[in-house]
Amino acid sequence: MEKNNRFPFEEDNYTHNINRNNERKLDRRGFMKTLAGAAGVFAVSSLPWGALAAKELMGLGEKEYPHQKITDIAAIPIGDSVEFAFPGEHDSALLIRLGENKFVAYQNACTHLRCPVYWVKAEGEIICPCHHGKFDVKTGEPTAGPPRRPLPEIIVKVEKGAVYAVKVKRYEG
C-alpha cells in the first residue's frame, strides 16, 4: 500500500480486497442463512400492509364529518347550483340539482390549479374559467382542458326537505 497509494491501484488482479480464504464463496449454510434472513425481511416488510389493511377494516380510513345542511330543496330550482363549504370552512364546494331528487356535489377547486369551478347551466357542464377546463356534471370526470383528475365528490343526503353534506368520497385515481 505504501508503494502505490494511488488510485487506481497499480495491481494486476482484483483480489486485493479479499482477506480470507473463500471469502466470496456462498456455501450451503450461507445460502440457508440468507433464505432465513430473507424470510425475516419479508415478514417485517409485510407488517405495514397488514397495519393499513387492519386500519381500513376498522373503518378509520372513511372519515365521516358531522352532517351539514347545505340548503332547503325549495330554495334551489332544478338545474341550479349553490355554493357551500365542506368539510372545513375554507373547502368551498358546489351543489347542483340535476333532477327532482337528484343532487350532486363536488369540491369546487379545479384539479388543475385549484381555481374555483362554476356550473354553467346553458352548457350543462362544470367549467373552470382559468384555463377552460371542463368537468362532467354527473361524475366529476374531466372532459376537456388541462385537468386530468376528477373533482372530489361530496356525498349528499336529502332529508326533511333539505340537502345535507355527509362525507367526501375517497379519491380513486
Next chain:
Amino acid sequence: MKAKNMRFILMCMVLFLNIIFTQKMVHQYFYENYKNALIYCALNLVIFPAALFLYKYDVKKLKGADRG
C-alpha cells in the same frame, strides 16, 4: 431422497411462498379485500419463525453428521 436435500428444498419453498404471499397481499390490498390482505400478511409472518427453526435444525443436524 436424503434428508439434507429435503431441508434445502423446504428452505427454497419458504422463499417461494414468501414471494407468493407478498404478491397476493399487495394485490388483495389494492383490490380492497382487506381481510384477505390480512390473512396473507399473517401467513408471511408465520413463515419466518418456521424458516428460522428450519435453519437452526439444519445446522444442528449437520454438526451431528460432521462429528459422527
